Each structure stands twice: as structure tokens, then as C-alpha cells.
Amino acid sequence: MPPTPRHPLPAEDPTPGGPRDCTADLRRARDRLLAPGSGRADRLGAAVLREALVDLHEFWLVAHATRAGVGGRGSGVALVAVGGLGRRELVPFADLDLLLVHEGKRPVAELADRLWYPLWDAGIGLDHSVRTVGEALTVAAKDLRTALGLLDVRHIAGDVEVGARLAALARERWRAGARGRLAEVAESVRTRWARAGEVAHWVEPDLKHGRGGLRDLTILDALALAHLVDRPTGEVAAARTLLLDTRTELRRLARKPRDTLRPQDGDEVAAAIGLADRFTLARALSGAGRTVAYALDVALRSTTTDDGPRGGFLRRAPRRRPLDEGVVLHGVEVALARDAEPGRDPGLLLRVAAAAARGGYPIAPGTLARLGESAPEPREPWPAQVRQDLVALLGAGEGLTDVVEALDRTGLWARLFPEWGAVRDLPPRDAAHVWTVDRHLVRTTVTAARLVTSVSRPDLLLIGALLHDIGKGREQDHSVVGAALAAQVGQRLGLSTGDVRVLAAMVRHHLLLPHTATRRDIDDETTVHRVVDTLDGDPLLLELLHALAEADSQATGPGVWTDWKARLVADLVAHCRTAMAGGPLPAPVPLDEPQRVLAEAVAATGTPAVSLDRSDAEATGRTTTATFVAKDVPGVLSRAAGVLALNSLEVHAATVATHAGAAVCVFSVTPRFGSPPDPALLREQFTRAASGSLPLAEKLAAKERDYGGRPADAPAPRVLWFDHEAGGPDPAAVVLELRAADRLGLLHSVADALERLGVDINWARAATLGGSAVDSFSFAADPAPTWRTTIEQAVLRAV
Structure with a gap:
């Protein structure tokens, strides 16, 4: 008799295994169990749902196998389950892992077809095989996944003794051969x-x-x-x-x-x-x-x-090799030396951690337990040698990650850094991050360890990398909170007053360089002097922030630290160094000679022109300078940006200038994939867009749909205004900064909205962080009271 399920099937569904033998019954019953809607009173909890799914499928399989002719005791054939069904942990939409096992005494090919085909017809995922007991064990001896799967064998239908023999032999052979x-x-x-x-x-x-x-x-x-x-x-x-x-x-x-x-x-x-x-x-x-x-x-x-x-009758004891004072390598684990005194040695914990991180070894669990019971916290302020042990740990590279994880699990890391509790396991709010905040801090430190030769104070770089986001998890600005916490930590570590100031400033301003480089005009003297003033003209702080910007970006996620971003930050740092030394900043050149010649030709003929210049490719990787020139009328920037988006070119920066009656838009772009398109194609599309014969909005919308479009759960866009940050000759210029979910035609849409309101854009910057975009636009301000509200509403509608 088929087993009675512990969880009754929905009343209106025909019982699987009934007279009609209809796999549709199984599908309907399963779909009812999985019906969406968290507010339903009859909605099963997760554990009960798994049991119900197991009962449902097992009940149907027993009846189905019986009708297919599997037979009972003595038939020499059994249907068994492995995987989630075998463990009674079947989750929704999981494949059924089934094995038809037999003694080889009767043909089973037709029987297998009668078993499998109805399941396929029902749209139920199936991972199946047909083997004798001996064949299954032979495969398991060669294939680890099969060997592990057979440990979950559970009888469903047919000859119980066949299934039991396979289960017993699979476990017996695993026990005998697992060590090998x-x-x-x-x-x-x-x-x-x-x-x-x-x-x-x-x-x-x-x-x-x-x-x-x-x-x-x-x-x-x-x-x-x-x-x-x-x-x-x-x-x-x-x-x-x-x-x-x-x-x-x-x-x-x-x-x-x-x-x-x-x-x-x-x-x-x-x-x-x-x-x-x-x-x-x-x-x-x-x-x-x-x-x-x-x-x-x-x-x-x-x-x-x-x-x-490990193992063997006469196995030798693991070798012990000294690594540091009180620290040994015991086999493959770092352990305490026999004469170590954790209760009297405040630096022992850090020496153990540093030795493990340098060698890529784990710390023995017994050692962690002993340190947790007796290792004292370093007295405050920390002695210089203990602080040096910390720096040695932080500079160890990749091995740091697992060591911090081990110390954190046992409470030892919090003993050193009580501030860590607020960021432990804290998920980030920025979509660009792939790590939790605590792991991001560790990964930033690992990356910073590769950059220590670029700075004069490696110790401050490593400590700053570890603490730069320590202020997250609070309601206030994490940079402000983090700076106060960093000063607190620096004093506890025994840093000098000047070093504490630099450390706090690193945390406070760790976003200054990348944000300025990607969102402002770095060739403008106003921008450079604003950064210099923010850093109080300190070249050491500038040097440390440069390295921290790279380490932080690389540890955030793929694509955050690009060749283009690296060059922008490096150029900004070079300008700031010059300003700090009192030297003259290079005067920006709006247009070079080829661009002026191109503008004069367009003014004479009236025909739009496009040029691509890859002369900077060696320095910027795949970055290309694209110049679009047309008659000076509203809409040139948006149309050029639309053509670039249509050809999958990502815009990083754009400037707009006029020469000889022509508008010249200069873009820094990189292909999203492949190589830049033929300039002739861009010219043809730009000419059509300028004349109105190319429906840019319609084509971009279609392409965005092909790319997946804007996600339904995208964060709400936000507009920010910044005065006195635009730079350039116009003191009344403002910067509008848009933060929104990224999409292919975003720059085109926003520029078009601004141009329709008569806004004359001076420059634009586009920064992409994961699925988010930060686009900045500089233009002349209007004193009208409702002007900013009108602009803001138009931009948000365009998003």
C-alpha cells in the first residue's frame, strides 16, 4: 500500500495515484502548495512545506512506480531517491534525483521509460539513472559526487531489499575508503x-x-x-x-x-x-x-x-617549527610554543595572528581557545612593539582575511577593536559593493598591502584602510562618525597626536579624491584648490588618500576601479601636489587644433561631423575621445549622447564648447564591450539625429528593453545641488548631481530634459557604480525662485 502522507493534499485536487494516473494531478497539487501570497492563512511554513513536498512526490511516485511495473519484494528492482528527496529536504522547484536500481535479472529499459516519461511530460525536473547495485558502486568509486549522493539513498518503491543493499554497501564502502x-x-x-x-x-x-x-x-x-x-x-x-x-x-x-x-x-x-x-x-x-x-x-x-x-597505526607526531617568539607551526596549524605565557604577554595574540597570515596557515582551534581564555588586552596606549605586530598583521596580504575571520568568530578581534561590532556582517546599502562592510574593510586592507611602497607611511595606510568605513551602521554620515572612531582607535594604539590627526582625516575624506575626480572638472583651478584646502595643504594626507582610493575601489567590486578612474584620480592628485608646492596649474585648453579645424569646416558646410581619437588609449586602456560637431543649436549634447548610447559606448565625461558658430561636444568614452564603432556610422546617425529623422528616444527605449530595462525595484532617483563647485569663468555656475539607477540612455534623457528648458550645459561627468549612476552637470544658475524646482522636476521625469 502507498504510504499515507503526513500532510494532506489539497481537497479539491484528485489524489495522485488515483484511477486516472494523471501527472497533471501532481502538478496541480504541487502548484497549490506553492501558491504565492504571504498573507494566506493556510500558507505552510518553510519546514512544513518541505515535508509536504516530499510526501506529495513520494506518494505519487509510489503509485506511479507500481502501475509502471516496478513490482514489490523479490522483483529485483527498486526505485530509490537521493539528493533533497532522499534527505527529506525537498525545496520548491527542485529536480527529483531518482535511481532505478536492479539486480540485472530482467530487462528494465521499457520499465524506465514508463517511469521517466510521465514526469518529463508533467514538467518536473528529473535527474535520473538506471544501474545495478554493482554499477552504482563502481561509479561511486570513481566519481565523488555520486559517492556522496548514494549516502542519502532512501527507498521509494519496489524491492526493499535491493534498495537497502545499495544503501548499506554505499555507506560501508564510503566508511572504508573515505580517508583515502x-x-x-x-x-x-x-x-x-x-x-x-x-x-x-x-x-x-x-x-x-x-x-x-x-x-x-x-x-x-x-x-x-x-x-x-x-x-x-x-x-x-x-x-x-x-x-x-x-x-x-x-x-x-x-x-x-x-x-x-x-x-x-x-x-x-x-x-x-x-x-x-x-x-x-x-x-x-x-x-x-x-x-x-x-x-x-x-x-x-x-x-x-x-x-x-591523517591516520595510520604508526603516524608520526606533527613537526613543530618556530615562527616567532612564543609561536610555532604545529603540522599545518599555527600554535603556541610550549613555554608561551598568554596571560603575561600582551603581544602574543597579534604575533600568532601575524605568523598565520604571513604563511597562509590556520590558527589551531586549541590555540584560539587558550588565547580567548587568558590573553590580556594590550594596555592603553599600546606599547610600540604591540603596535608594530598589528601593522605586520595588516600588511600580511591575502592571509589576513582568514585570520581576521578566525579571531572574530572567537571574540578576539572585538577585544582588539570593540568598534567592529557595528559593522560585523553589516550588509552594504550601495549596490556597487559585493561584500559585507566588515569583509570590505578587510579586503581593502589586503589590497592596501600591495600599495605600501607607494607611500611614505605604510602603517597609517594599513590602519586607515582597516578603519575607513568603521562609521557605517549608524544614522549619521559614516565618514564623520568614522573619523571620530578612528581618532579613538589611534589614541588607543598609541599613535602620536599628529598621526591621529592624519588617520582621522583619512577616514573623514576617504571619498574626496574619487568623488571629485569623477564628478567635477579636475582641470579647473577652483576644483583643485578646494581639495587642497580641504586637506589643509598636507601632502602626506594627499599621498595616503590616493593609495586608499585605489584600495577601497578595488575592494568594492568588479569594474569600480577602472583605467579611466585611475587616470582621473592621478591627474587630480598631480594638480593638488603642484598647488601645494605653490606652482602654477596648467591652463585648460577648451579645444585642440584638430577640433577647431573640424568646427570651422562644419560652420562652413553645415554638415555635422564626428571624429574618434584613441591617442590616449595606451594611458587609459580602452578610453576613446569622441568629438561631435554640429551647428550651434539646442540639443547637440543630448543627441550626441544618444548616438553614443545607441552604439553601446559608455560616457565618462563630456564638455561643450563653441567655435566659429559650431557647437563642439567632446566625450571620453569606452565601449561596453568590443571595439568602438566606425566613425562613419556615428556620423551618419548623428546627422540623422540632428535633422530629426532618427527617432533616438524610440530606438534607445527598444535597446534598453533588450538589455533588461530599468529594474522594477530600483532605488528612487535623487537630485542634489552644489554651489561654488562648478569652476570655470562663470562664478554663478552650479552643479546638478543626479543619483539614479543606471540605464543605457540616461545621459541622453537628462541632457535632453535640461536642453528643453533652455539650460546651457558647460560640462557633464558620468560615474557608474555597479547598477547605480552619478551624473553631474554644470550650467549657469538662474536667480528665479522656482527655477531649481522646475529643473529638478524635469530631470526626475526624464529618469
């Missing part, structure tokens, strides 16, 4: 982590494959089954529940198989599992990911050495 496969297990784990990233610290974590995710829990279970490690603790079990519940609700919400949690899904998923919001969920997941990743790290280290698997 540990290197293979460790390599597969590292490969998967490199591909999928981390659950902890990633803004968009992969709940299944990421480091600290559900796949790691499968490895832990397998190692425990082989008696190589203890069964996971209650903390790990709680992490498993959170990961499973989050994955369940994410798939129910998405209505498709999805394992990567995006920020825009966070609030709804959080509400479904009883958490306040996406930030609460992100922090909970980060903690769960840390727990699982640490458990697997310790498990793999405890079962393997640098020479291979």
Missing part, C-alpha cells in the same frame, strides 16, 4: 568555493554552493558518517535550518529554481521566515555561513595534513 578520498574532497570544496563565493560576507550569497552553504553541510555529514569527525553541533544544526528555510522561501517567491539571494528579494524572504527585514536576514545568514564554513575548515584540517590524510 580526503584530498579529492578538499580539492572539490576549494574549487566550488572559488566559483560560488561565500555565504558569509557576500551581498548576493549562493545558499547551496557558496562557502558555508548547504553543500558544505553535505560534506560535513559525509565525514561524520565515516567517523572522521564528530557529528555537527547544535550551532551547525541551527545554521542548516536557516539556510534551508531561506532557500525554500526564496524559491517559493521566485517561482523557479534560484539559490542566490539578491538584496531586492531580502525583505519578502525575511518576512516569510519571521525576521524583521533584509538586513536582519543578511546578518543571520552571514553568521550561519561563518558557522558552517568554520566547521568544515576544522573538519578538513583535522583529517588531512600537508602530506595527505
Whole structure:
């Protein structure tokens, strides 16, 4: 008899396995269980939903297998489940992992077809195979994934003894051979982590494959089954529940198989599992990911050495090699020397951490526990040697990441930096960031370690990198709050008064150079002197901020630190150095000779012209200077920007000048992909756009739809005004700064809106950070009381 499901099927759905044997019944019942709408009173919780899905599919499979002719005890054929169905952890829209196992005494090809085809017809994902017990075990001996999958074998229908024999033999052979496969297990784990990233610290974590995710829990279970490690603790079990519940609700919400949690899904998923919001969920997941990743790290280290698997009847004790005072390498782990006295040595913790980070070694769990019990906090202010140990740790490079993670999990990092608690596991609010705030700070420090030779005070660069976003997680401006916290930390570390001032200023102004370089006219003397005045003319602070800008950008996410941005920041820094030294700044040249000649030709013929100049390509990578010239009438800038967008050219900067009665728009652009288009094509499209025969808005809208368009959950656009920052000869000029979700034709739309209001744009800057854009426009101000409101409303409508 088919088993009675613990969770009844929806009353109006025909029972699967009824007289009609209709797979549509299974699909309808499943769809009812997964019906959207979090306000439904009968909506099942995540854990109950997984059990209901297991019961639903198992109940139907038993009846279906019986009708297909699988047979019962003594038939020599069994249908078994592995994967989520085998573990009774079936999440929505998961494939069914099924194995038809047999003794080879009867043909099973037709039987298999009768089993699989109705499932395919029902649109149910299926990962299936047909094997004898011996064939399945042979494949498992060669393929790790199969070996791990067979550990979850659970009988569904058919000959119970066949399924039980496969399950027992698979577990028996795994226990016997697991130690010899540990290197293979460790390599597969590292490969998967490199591909999928981390659950902890990633803004968009992969709940299944990421480091600290559900796949790691499968490895832990397998190692425990082989008696190589203890069964996971209650903390790990709680992490498993959170990961499973989050994955369940994410798939129910998405209505498709999805394992990567995006920020825009966070609030709804959080509400479904009883958490306040996406930030609460992100922090909970980060903690769960840390727990699982640490458990697997310790498990793999405890079962393997640098020479291979641990074990053996006469295995030698691990070698001990001194690394620093009181610190040794014990096998593959950093540990305390036998004569170390953690209770009396305030610098021992940092020496252990620095030795581990330099060598890329883990710290032994026993050592972490002993340090946590007895290591004192350094007295305040820190002694010089202890401070030097901190700098050695921060400058260790890539090894810093895992060491800080280990110290943070055991509470030792907070003992050194109590301010860290506010940013621990804190998800960023900026879409450009791929890490949580605490991991971003560590990654910035790792990157800064590669730049220490570019500055005269490497210690301040490394400490500043670690603290530059320490003010996040509060209501106030994080740079202002962070500067106060940095001064507090600097005094505790024993820095001099002058060094504390520089450190606080680094944190306060860590965004000054990149923001100014990408949003203002850096060739204008007003802009340069404003930066110099902000930094009190301190060349050391300028040097440190230059390196910090690069480290911060590189640690934010892919594409944030570009060749173009690097050149802009470097040029701004060079201008500031000249101004600090009292030298004359180079006078900006509005148009070069070829551009003036082009303008005169356009004025004479009336025919628009376009030129591309890649002479700066060697210095700026793929950056190209594009010049568009047409008769001086309103709309030249917007039409040129539209043509560039139509050809997938990303605009970084634009200036507008007039010469001989012609408008000259000069753009710095890079192709979004490939190479720049033929100038003849740009000229033809620009000529048509200028005459009105090319429907730019319509074509750009179509292209944006092809690119996916503006996301439905994009943040609300915002307009800011800045006086006395435009530079140039017009003292009344203002800067309008638009912050909005990026899209292909954004610059064209906004420029068009401004031109329709009679605004004469002097220059524009476009900065893209992930999916966000910051576009700045400089133009002459109008004293009319409603002028700014009118401009702002038009710009927001254009977005």
C-alpha cells in the first residue's frame, strides 16, 4: 500500500495515484502548495512545506512506480531517491534525483521509460539513472559526487531489499575508503568555493554552493558518517535550518529554481521566515555561513595534513617549527610554543595572528581557545612593539582575511577593536559593493598591502584602510562618525597626536579624491584648490588618500576601479601636489587644433561631423575621445549622447564648447564591450539625429528593453545641488548631481530634459557604480525662485 502522507493534499485536487494516473494531478497539487501570497492563512511554513513536498512526490511516485511495473519484494528492482528527496529536504522547484536500481535479472529499459516519461511530460525536473547495485558502486568509486549522493539513498518503491543493499554497501564502502578520498574532497570544496563565493560576507550569497552553504553541510555529514569527525553541533544544526528555510522561501517567491539571494528579494524572504527585514536576514545568514564554513575548515584540517590524510597505526607526531617568539607551526596549524605565557604577554595574540597570515596557515582551534581564555588586552596606549605586530598583521596580504575571520568568530578581534561590532556582517546599502562592510574593510586592507611602497607611511595606510568605513551602521554620515572612531582607535594604539590627526582625516575624506575626480572638472583651478584646502595643504594626507582610493575601489567590486578612474584620480592628485608646492596649474585648453579645424569646416558646410581619437588609449586602456560637431543649436549634447548610447559606448565625461558658430561636444568614452564603432556610422546617425529623422528616444527605449530595462525595484532617483563647485569663468555656475539607477540612455534623457528648458550645459561627468549612476552637470544658475524646482522636476521625469 502507498504510504499515507503526513500532510494532506489539497481537497479539491484528485489524489495522485488515483484511477486516472494523471501527472497533471501532481502538478496541480504541487502548484497549490506553492501558491504565492504571504498573507494566506493556510500558507505552510518553510519546514512544513518541505515535508509536504516530499510526501506529495513520494506518494505519487509510489503509485506511479507500481502501475509502471516496478513490482514489490523479490522483483529485483527498486526505485530509490537521493539528493533533497532522499534527505527529506525537498525545496520548491527542485529536480527529483531518482535511481532505478536492479539486480540485472530482467530487462528494465521499457520499465524506465514508463517511469521517466510521465514526469518529463508533467514538467518536473528529473535527474535520473538506471544501474545495478554493482554499477552504482563502481561509479561511486570513481566519481565523488555520486559517492556522496548514494549516502542519502532512501527507498521509494519496489524491492526493499535491493534498495537497502545499495544503501548499506554505499555507506560501508564510503566508511572504508573515505580517508583515502580526503584530498579529492578538499580539492572539490576549494574549487566550488572559488566559483560560488561565500555565504558569509557576500551581498548576493549562493545558499547551496557558496562557502558555508548547504553543500558544505553535505560534506560535513559525509565525514561524520565515516567517523572522521564528530557529528555537527547544535550551532551547525541551527545554521542548516536557516539556510534551508531561506532557500525554500526564496524559491517559493521566485517561482523557479534560484539559490542566490539578491538584496531586492531580502525583505519578502525575511518576512516569510519571521525576521524583521533584509538586513536582519543578511546578518543571520552571514553568521550561519561563518558557522558552517568554520566547521568544515576544522573538519578538513583535522583529517588531512600537508602530506595527505591523517591516520595510520604508526603516524608520526606533527613537526613543530618556530615562527616567532612564543609561536610555532604545529603540522599545518599555527600554535603556541610550549613555554608561551598568554596571560603575561600582551603581544602574543597579534604575533600568532601575524605568523598565520604571513604563511597562509590556520590558527589551531586549541590555540584560539587558550588565547580567548587568558590573553590580556594590550594596555592603553599600546606599547610600540604591540603596535608594530598589528601593522605586520595588516600588511600580511591575502592571509589576513582568514585570520581576521578566525579571531572574530572567537571574540578576539572585538577585544582588539570593540568598534567592529557595528559593522560585523553589516550588509552594504550601495549596490556597487559585493561584500559585507566588515569583509570590505578587510579586503581593502589586503589590497592596501600591495600599495605600501607607494607611500611614505605604510602603517597609517594599513590602519586607515582597516578603519575607513568603521562609521557605517549608524544614522549619521559614516565618514564623520568614522573619523571620530578612528581618532579613538589611534589614541588607543598609541599613535602620536599628529598621526591621529592624519588617520582621522583619512577616514573623514576617504571619498574626496574619487568623488571629485569623477564628478567635477579636475582641470579647473577652483576644483583643485578646494581639495587642497580641504586637506589643509598636507601632502602626506594627499599621498595616503590616493593609495586608499585605489584600495577601497578595488575592494568594492568588479569594474569600480577602472583605467579611466585611475587616470582621473592621478591627474587630480598631480594638480593638488603642484598647488601645494605653490606652482602654477596648467591652463585648460577648451579645444585642440584638430577640433577647431573640424568646427570651422562644419560652420562652413553645415554638415555635422564626428571624429574618434584613441591617442590616449595606451594611458587609459580602452578610453576613446569622441568629438561631435554640429551647428550651434539646442540639443547637440543630448543627441550626441544618444548616438553614443545607441552604439553601446559608455560616457565618462563630456564638455561643450563653441567655435566659429559650431557647437563642439567632446566625450571620453569606452565601449561596453568590443571595439568602438566606425566613425562613419556615428556620423551618419548623428546627422540623422540632428535633422530629426532618427527617432533616438524610440530606438534607445527598444535597446534598453533588450538589455533588461530599468529594474522594477530600483532605488528612487535623487537630485542634489552644489554651489561654488562648478569652476570655470562663470562664478554663478552650479552643479546638478543626479543619483539614479543606471540605464543605457540616461545621459541622453537628462541632457535632453535640461536642453528643453533652455539650460546651457558647460560640462557633464558620468560615474557608474555597479547598477547605480552619478551624473553631474554644470550650467549657469538662474536667480528665479522656482527655477531649481522646475529643473529638478524635469530631470526626475526624464529618469
